Amino acid sequence: MMFPLKRLLIGRPLKSTELGEQKLNKTKALAILSSDALSSVAYGPEQILIVLITISAAAFWYSIPIAIGVLILLTALILSYRQIIFAYPHGGGAYVVSKNNLGVNSGLIAGGSLLVDYILTVAVSVSAGTDAITSAFPALHSHNVMIAIIFVIFLTILNLRGVTESASILAYPVYLFVLALFILIGVGLWNIATGTVPPELHTPIGTPVAGISLFLLLKAFASGSSALTGVEAISNAIPNFKDPAPKNAAKTLTFMGGLLAILLSGIVFLSYYYGVVPSVEVTVVSQIAEETFGRNFMYFFIQGTTALILILAANTGYTAFPLLAVNLAKDKFIPRMFTIRGDRLGYSNGIIFLAISSIFLIIIFKGQTEHLIPLYAVGVFIPFTLSQTGMVVKWVREKPKGWVGKLIINALGAIICLVVTLMFFITKFTQVWSVLIFVPVIMFVFQRIKNHYEAVGDQLRITEDNHAVPIEGNVIIVPVAGITRVVENSLNYAKSLNANQIIAVYISFERDEEKKFEEKWNKWQPDIRLVTLHSQYRSIIQPLTKFVDIVQHKASEANYGVTVVIPQFLPKKGWQNILHNQSSLLIRAFLLYRRDVMITTVPFHLKK
């Protein structure tokens, strides 16, 4: 039953050789990798104004220089990540760059905070998109959590189906959103140019404002730069691109940077010119749209595509998380299962893990994930800072042609990112302190896992002086519960193995049955030695384990192996299993995990 359902949802399995067909061209890559970055246009400018309004509406003109600062940061990031793409064409982004240049611990800080961050991305963006929808349809409001979870499941299925398929479906809403904002900005600027909008709505740039401080401006800048989260996604996902992957990735990154810059400056400028005041009920974009078009079709088109892209921003997490997990798993910091490709060639374990974790967050926070946003921004800027610093170290160390220019770009980026990170810690400590706990915890776990894998590797490696002792003979123990065909079957098998000794073990609960059984046995199998063990406490495991210990002790002296042959009969239908004592499973589990004996299960399939 599960199987056809899986086929229906996920599609037929793909051969490993079909991997190439799953690669992305630039148009699709832009759609699925930039939804996170582009969607931040919907809330980034608003974040700046929310900080400035704490002084007065007169301070709004500062949003222009702050936006210019954000654009400079964006430019530095884009240039810097272009350099990273070419330097590390196999992807991995901040984790790989930090690890290779700054050492393992820096890499783990970057990798750990990004892993958590992608989970936050999914939870936060899906919740935000759901809020946008339920604001339009208030009747749905009480089902917020359920709707968010359904979206997560939808995205999960889409991503399990494979990268290209999700790209084809997701491309439309992303480009529609870009189109909608372009129209909005275009018409808005036209209105300004033609003088339809009165210029009195805003204070001129340069107006002195009482109470403004550098601290406040930096806080507004940090808030605004939360619009840059998601910029690193492309550098993590290079392996998903069509060849030549690095070149295509770099072009896509530049194009995305351009789009982001246009949309960001357009929205900031319009909101400044229109004198938009941020409010709890209506978003800044919504106010601009209403100012420009009134409440007509275009207004709802903009609102609709915005809600959609907020949800789809989660998809960036789905693309980047599994690839980062693969890099961490290859380095043995997280379980190896994250490196396995599923039926549709996606890294399904990573996708499923991401889905479960983000659903978990949505449920815990009851869909109110807004207060996770600063946490999420910090989780992005820590790895930003580390990877830029890593690049600086790389240039200094390698000194390739033109390294000074590259160094300046990355150094500038590193400094700005560091400042933004610090601003988050200083101005929003109550919301981001938990990073200081969970990053060390994650690093500790990573290290424990790595240690385990290395210890295992050492023990499994075959070296010259480290050979297994050959087994020179075998003792076979067959626990028997009666004289039945199942037992006969197992004995026949044991006999066929040319073992040095076969011992049948019967465990009795009552003294009087013992003799009877021994007599019957001697008639039935006179050539196989029967040992009868009495179990005072009606347990099978205890006396059997003791007996196995004794046999093993003797056998090991002669380098003999001990095999316990367990007869197991398998009913035809699953429900029938509860009608039988599952002693054979119990014996097997107990002996295998605690003793060094071979366990052979001889099946006896029931036919009716």
Added chain:
Amino acid sequence: MMFPLKRLLIGRPLKSTELGEQKLNKTKALAILSSDALSSVAYGPEQILIVLITISAAAFWYSIPIAIGVLILLTALILSYRQIIFAYPHGGGAYVVSKNNLGVNSGLIAGGSLLVDYILTVAVSVSAGTDAITSAFPALHSHNVMIAIIFVIFLTILNLRGVTESASILAYPVYLFVLALFILIGVGLWNIATGTVPPELHTPIGTPVAGISLFLLLKAFASGSSALTGVEAISNAIPNFKDPAPKNAAKTLTFMGGLLAILLSGIVFLSYYYGVVPSVEVTVVSQIAEETFGRNFMYFFIQGTTALILILAANTGYTAFPLLAVNLAKDKFIPRMFTIRGDRLGYSNGIIFLAISSIFLIIIFKGQTEHLIPLYAVGVFIPFTLSQTGMVVKWVREKPKGWVGKLIINALGAIICLVVTLMFFITKFTQVWSVLIFVPVIMFVFQRIKNHYEAVGDQLRITEDNHAVPIEGNVIIVPVAGITRVVENSLNYAKSLNANQIIAVYISFERDEEKKFEEKWNKWQPDIRLVTLHSQYRSIIQPLTKFVDIVQHKASEANYGVTVVIPQFLPKKGWQNILHNQSSLLIRAFLLYRRDVMITTVPFHLKK
């Protein structure tokens, strides 16, 4: 961690030979087997009055003749069950008697309805007792379900500890309840004899009442006879008695009948003489107690012990259910696990099953189990009727000395029980119809289970012409994942078995690694044949299963057995298991359930 907790709650395991010490003397047996029957005194008389009040308070004098009718029924039941005890000294009550004399289907009807009934007993009595407590402390009222569940868990632990221990603890409340009612009845009669109570409170017996009908009187009689539920418990539990078990059981039964008769007639008489009118808020016993003592210590003593005995009535279910289950399981109508004695020699599986089912009922009905009472009464009177009829058939068939007298007793009992049963169906059909569905369903399930066990028995039995074909040789398949000590270990084991052929199987996901691996292998293990399978869909199970099928097909032609040797390495700590692909478990489960091959697990215990 689980182990010490279990020891603390349940106690140290007991040896099978200590079973004798767990047997009950008459005093303890009366306490744990009669709590159900005695507790019905608390609501039986009330049930009669509730029916009569539908005419008028003048009709209350009819409670006296009705109570006499109930006493006659009680006498018939006690005499009849005494006869059953001596005729069936190994217990089993209604199920065994009906099965032996009326045929398997009648037995199953009796057994099935009693099984369900004991679950209802537990749910209903614990809920009733909890209600009594939360009526006294209304603050607890919203925690009804939780309190009832805690009581069920308490009784479960008590019964898992063993029969004698629960008897010792439960004896006090039962005898205190009996004592309290004796004092109540004694003082009440003294007050009447000394003329303290005015005789005007009641209408004299024989006063003509308008609107009275035979139907109504029969309904009142049926309701009153719900006070007789639990009478059969002793006949089910004969094996729990000290030797001579049947004699002791019969004496206990008679003594219980006497107690029940005294308490029942006392309460009915006092309530008639005091002119008590049944009300929703205050029970009849509570009204009599208040009338007799006022609200002083004795009143609360009576109320307290009543609440307690209502909860303890559930214990009758705990004693009788596991024993009935053993009888059904021995006849293969329910899973065999119900015949296994636990650490403390009680039939723990039955006890635990009963606990889970009744907690389930309490949760579903949110602790409001009153409307289950008629269902529960019908569930008792159906087996009553069947067992009495069975005894009638037995006497007619066997004709022992004095059989006519015995026949008359049982025939009388059977007829009264049948009438009561029919009255329930006629007067309370809306509450008891579900019996007509679940009894057939249970019988169907019983029959399915029996059929399965018999089919299994047939297949396991060794007959002359039905011998297993001896295995004349062995082919061993070793799936290998690399060149490691784990694999070396398994190969050494395979080599030691003198198999006719050993084949190592390597499953590759990528074409280029295949050749490399083959070269390495040939250097390492030149004498063991390596088969490389390419898995296009990255699954291990599919190509391996196909290969096993091919090998098995060839092997079976020569009567060779096929053994798959699976290397499994076992990490030192449990959590480390998630760091490894559990392929070996998967392969084992898959091959074992679907193919006829032996599966050997060669453990490799990691040391760090």
